[in-house]
Amino acid sequence: MINLLTLVLIFMIIGAIISIWTTDLLSAIIAVGAVGFGSSVVFLLLRAPDVALAPVVVEVLMLVILIRATVGRDVHTIGSAREIFGLSVAAVLVLLLLAFAVHAIGGLPEFGEPVMARVADAPASYYLENGLSQTGSANIVTAVLLDFRGYDTLGEATVLFGAILGAMTLLRRKSRTDKPRQE
Amino acid sequence: MHYFLCLLLLMVGLFGALTQKNLIKIILSVAIIEHAVNTFLIMVGYRHDGTAPIVDRAQVAGSSFASGAVDPLPQAMVLTAIVISLGVLALMVAVAMRLYHTYGTYDITEIRKLRG
Known part of the structure; x- marks a missing residue:
């Protein structure tokens, strides 16, 4: 079961990366929907059936709202990312934050032992x-x-x-x- | 390990929100961050081989149930947060559509001038 949890989490990360790197907005929206349904499965695996029901409804509504915002508009002419300087600054900031966060995980209780x-x-x-x-x-x-x-x-x-x-x-x-x- | 994967998901969303030029892509990145935080909070309350916090008919609520169930408090709060995230997303999309109405594009490098 724990391995299944890891697999679903990796699936969510891949969906997030796809939604950020693809230039097609509709594909990006659907990839974020996949991330949301993956989080629903994670909630089920973590014994939270009430919480698992909510993302299903929320994802469908989110899809409708976002497609309403994109359909029929000129959205394909925008490049995917900014210039190289902004990209590198963002990458350094995110990696720095990740290092701090990994350090902070050490102060948390082990996975599977609630506070x-x-x-x-x-x-x-x-x-x-x-x-x-x-x-x-x-x-x-x-x-x-x-x-x-x-x-x-x-x-x-x-x-x-x-x-x-x-x-x-x-x-x-x-x-x-x-x-x-x-x- | 699981905490780390969750953090990685959050960092992917944060990177997207920092680097994307398209307003809709930025909104999607914020949605990814919300999913990551919700998943993390549920993980904090998980107990190995725990049961869902629902009392069985055969089982009277007591110390045996309390020592075997997962934490119900993060679940209730995350349920609240998920619904709020939908409202916030609707508000963000409304602002983006109004910006499109005024400027004719979702590109944030084109939206420089402030006018009413």
Whole structure:
């Protein structure tokens, strides 16, 4: 199972590289969709069935939105990357960050040992022990989302509402006063 | 090992966001970064041979369930983050389409002048 996890992660990395290096925008969008579905499989392998369902819906909507933004537009005339100086600076920055991140991995618990197993009274173990008796929900993730941390979900709905409101406002054809846009 | 692959995915997305000229490609790179971070957070909560955090009918919630299930807290937070990432992506695409409407291109080296 762990080897399968490694394979899916490598598949996601290959999809990401393809989506960045290809010059065809539609292929890039579909490659990012592959990365998203790969993350869904990873969630399933990591025993997170609730989280695995969300990317499926989100990826389909993402595909629709992105194809709406690209279809019928002149998108093939743009080169794939900037000049060589910018490329090398970006590569050096990313490699530096990767070195720091690899150093920071050493401070994390080993893969397969969650933090809640080390801390004596972690909130996660409290949720696991008392989730069913206090909320009546057999699914502890749902209990955390809708009961223990309900305010977080309220904030999520607020952020989502704000983002969609901003998108609607930006994409509106006519202004409220019915005057055409001055270009 | 798995943490490292996850970081590699994040770095690929970051490299794309830094070097691409096309606005849509930059948005796609941000989406890749989001996938990498979500996967990393779920990995932090994983337990070897753990069960999903769903109480079985035969099994009463207690110390045996709590010591055998994976961490439910990152899962709940990542579920929130995935939905928010969709909203943020829609907002980014809306800004990009408005820029295309004004400038007629997605090339960020062409979009230099600031005008309303």
